Amino acid sequence: MNKPKSRRKSNTQQETTPPGDFSFNITKVAVSQICKSVGFRRSQVSALETLTLVATKYLEALGKSAVSFSNAASRSQSNLLDLTNAIHDLSLRAGFTGASTLYDSNCLLKSTVLEGLSCFVRSTDEIPFAKPIERAKEREREGVKASPGNLQRGAHVPEWLPGFPHMGSNEKSKKRVNGEELWENSSSVLGCQIDVLEDKRNGGNGCKLAKKRTRVKFRINGVGKRMHWNRYSANNEFTQTKDEDAEAENKNPVKSKEAQTLVFKRRKR
């Protein structure tokens, strides 16, 4: 087909192919190479496309029967035995030696189909694919900090999030043969229980906590009296005051109350 001169300039723009055509075209190149190795010099376009379609359907049929064999054995990944059974299924029409006694002998791997494939590999010369294939380069992973939180993060977790908390190894509980353990003894539950016990101990005494809340100061409407009010609440664990401040605050409320009472007495007189 001769394109008019005006259109030749736009030849550099690549036409987008539908996704189904891309793999089909690559398969067509491979199939034409196989036909050439067998002895054909030319072919009709429709015949080549038909043979390519048959090859793609053969590949898909191999995959489907391999998957069904592996799923029937409650596996998700296909192995050599599944593939061998799948090739057997597809070769039964043409026939192969030993097809009638396939499952009499216990070893599936003795099959003549696999022997035929090894003979084919030994006898035929390699026909490398016509076009150069770009292999995907392995992504260089950036240095991830080796912390327990980062060890088992999947790709679904964004990297800018902080690491997962370290749950701690549960060495105290006895481990069963298969690694089973009671849910109550699992580390996630035990970790929470320890915190609860500490809170209860501290709440019972009523005064001193490991961490105290910061001092709160406020004025009451224009009276001029300063109220110093330190709240000790049993739920607070996140205060950041130092211990020296806490001791100073302990003394202050006593003094302020006395000052207040002294003030009241003076006014009455």
Place this chain on the structure above:
Amino acid sequence: MNHNPQSGDGKHDDDTALSDFLASLMEYTPTIPDELVEHYLAKSGVQCPDVRLIRLVAVATQKFVAEVASDALQHCKARQASVIKDKRDKQQKDKRLILTMEDLSKSLREYGVNVKHQEYFADSPSTGIDPASRDE
């Protein structure tokens, strides 16, 4: 799988032969690229991280296509052998081995694939009919 103690040695030989075959697969490069085979297998739902099994599938497909093509070649040669008249014609026709739909459909029929190819297409049902008999 039951293990027969008597055939243990035989099975060991088979295992070594099979492992040798799988090792040789890694050296042999099939015509169909690994990535293409992986694409079609993934389309069917196969999860297989082992490269040797993917090469096994590629080799099996290559063998299948080669068998179909060689059967078609034999049909083509058989048809030419019946038509040969002079020596000159024979040499010319050897170079003109063309894969046609006719040979392909004959060879695919043995493998269970029924391919029927229309010989020609017409514009309308009344094409080619004598114009005098056409109803207008």
